[in-house]
Amino acid sequence: MTDIHKGLAGVVVDTTAVSKVNPETNSLLYRGYPVQELAATQPFEAVTLLLWHGELPTADELAAFEREERALRPLDPRTLALLDTLPGTAHPMDVVRTVVSQLGACDDTLHGPGAWTDPELDLARARYLFAQLPTVVAAVQRRRRGLAPIPPRDDLDYASNFLWMTFGELPSAAAVDVFRVSMVLYAEHSFNASTFTARVIASTTADLYSAVVGAIGALKGPLHGGANEAVMHLFDEIGSAERVGPWLDRALAEKRKIMGFGHRVYKRGDSRVPTMRAALEVLLEESGDTGLAELYETLEREFVARKGIYPNLDYPSGPAYRLLGFDTEIFTPLFVAARVTGWTAHIMEQAAANALIRPLSAYDGPEERHVPQG
Numbered sequence: 001m002t003d004i005h006k007g008l009a010g011v012v013v014d015t016t017a018v019s020k021v022n023p024e025t026n027s028l029l030y031r032g033y034p035v036q037e038l039a040a041t042q043p044f045e046a047v048t049l050l051l052w053h054g055e056l057p058t059a060d061e062l063a064a065f066e067r068e069e070r071a072l073r074p075l076d077p078r079t080l081a082l083l084d085t086l087p088g089t090a091h092p093m094d095v096v097r098t099v100v101s102q103l104g105a106c107d108d109t110l111h112g113p114g115a116w117t118d119p120e121l122d123l124a125r126a127r128y129l130f131a132q133l134p135t136v137v138a139a140v141q142r143r144r145r146g147l148a149p150i151p152p153r154d155d156l157d158y159a160s161n162f163l164w165m166t167f168g169e170l171p172s173a174a175a176v177d178v179f180r181v182s183m184v185l186y187a188e189h190s191f192n193a194s195t196f197t198a199r200v201i202a203s204t205t206a207d208l209y210s211a212v213v214g215a216i217g218a219l220k221g222p223l224h225g226g227a228n229e230a231v232m233h234l235f236d237e238i239g240s241a242e243r244v245g246p247w248l249d250r251a252l253a254e255k256r257k258i259m260g261f262g263h264r265v266y267k268r269g270d271s272r273v274p275t276m277r278a279a280l281e282v283l284l285e286e287s288g289d290t291g292l293a294e295l296y297e298t299l300e301r302e303f304v305a306r307k308g309i310y311p312n313l314d315y316p317s318g319p320a321y322r323l324l325g326f327d328t329e330i331f332t333p334l335f336v337a338a339r340v341t342g343w344t345a346h347i348m349e350q351a352a353a354n355a356l357i358r359p360l361s362a363y364d365g366p367e368e369r370h371v372p373q374g
């Protein structure tokens with residue numbers, strides 16, 4: 001009997017130098033640096049360069065990247081037109097996926113022999129997507145509220161500009177920093193489902209946009225990135241801390257998955273949760289929303305007590321994004337904006353030492369048979 005590794009659980013499919021997830025030590029390293037240290041000290045722009053190039057930038061390198069990134073933020077009129085064409089009822093993840101697909105279709109650098117996988121062009125495309133996605137996501141959020149897009153500002157860093165374009169005002173410096181921390185924590189996580197999807201597509205030598213579009217599709221699912229949205233739907237369904245116990249009894253009896261808990265790799269807690277939980281605390285204190293804080297604590301305590309399954313990053317991120325003012329359906333697009341850094345680092349790593357990804361399957365359909373004659 002062939003060994004089947006359902007869901008590729010436990011299978012090591014390649015090497016990567018981008019990040020290391022270690023469930024034994026409950027640690028996550030980006031290019032060797034603990035993610036907690038990066039979250040405490042680095043602008044998201046510097047973490048992005050680290051993921052792409054393997055080293056933290058010098059001050060000059062960072063300044064040059066910031067100049068380039070800020071110049072690439074404004075949306076092309078074709079993107080604005082596409083946003084106006086898509087139905088207002090479309091899920092923001094579908095809108096973002098469609099926009100990235102169009103950005104690829106409009107990128108003239110894809111024409112010509114070898115252009116799909118040219119390393120220099122791929123880096124430029126990664127920079128472009130990194131700069132464009134916040135403007136796209138902010139415009140999608142505003143459109144949901146019947147508001148016109150706000151153009152980017154080139155005097156603001158990535159995190160501040162993202163919030164400015166979304167809300168037309170800046171929250172406290174502490175709240176901006178919470179958002180930056182969330183971007184750093186969401187940036188990269190080895191061979192998760194969306195990154196692996198990106199690598200599968202890159203392995204066919206298709207272009208970087210195609211790989212990112214596929215990755216966005218994979219991230220949408222609530223078992224993966226869609227969980228940050230799903231967590232908030234659960235909170236809304238439960239309503240308040242007093243209702244957690246009976247709600248959980250019923251949910252578990254119905255064999256429901258409790259969103260924001262569990263992980264394929266971490267079985268004793270997600271390395272990123274304490275940092276994001278501390279960031280959430282800043283927003284909870286600012287808002288004085290004790291109801292949300294109690295619901296958060298109670299659901300965690302009761303679910304861990306019943307199942308011994310711990311929160312993942314999406315559990316604290318969902319409430320943090322709500323307190324920052326985003327609509328629930330925008331949470332996973334925020335994850336896209338952060339993870340495009342990790343995806344593109346992996347796409348470029350895959351391209352640099354490529355082997356077509358094509359596993360085997362064990363056939364369990366009907367034995368050979370033949371179409372009846374006549």
Ligand SMILES: CC(=O)SCCNC(=O)CCNC(=O)[C@H](O)C(C)(C)COP(=O)(O)OP(=O)(O)OC[C@H]1O[C@@H](n2cnc3c(N)ncnc32)[C@H](O)[C@@H]1OP(=O)(O)O
Nearest residue numbers: 222223224225227256257258259260261262263264312314
């Ligand atoms: C950023 C991220 O992508 S992190 C992941 C975000 N996803 C979620 O939060 C969705 C909820 N969590 C889950 O569905 C799962 O924990 C996953 C998909 C993340 C990981 O799943 P796997 O590693 O395949 O674990 P698996 O699904 O086999 O779970 C093992 C057992 O724990 C149970 N379990 C795991 N997570 C949960 C959960 N969140 N709620 C209820 N039960 C759970 C499973 O039902 C299973 O029970 P069983 O053995 O009685 O069948």
Ligand SMILES: O=C([O-])CC(=O)C(=O)O
Nearest residue numbers: 188189191192193264265
């Ligand atoms: O690693 C995973 O399977 C999911 C995850 O936490 C991530 O992508 O950040």
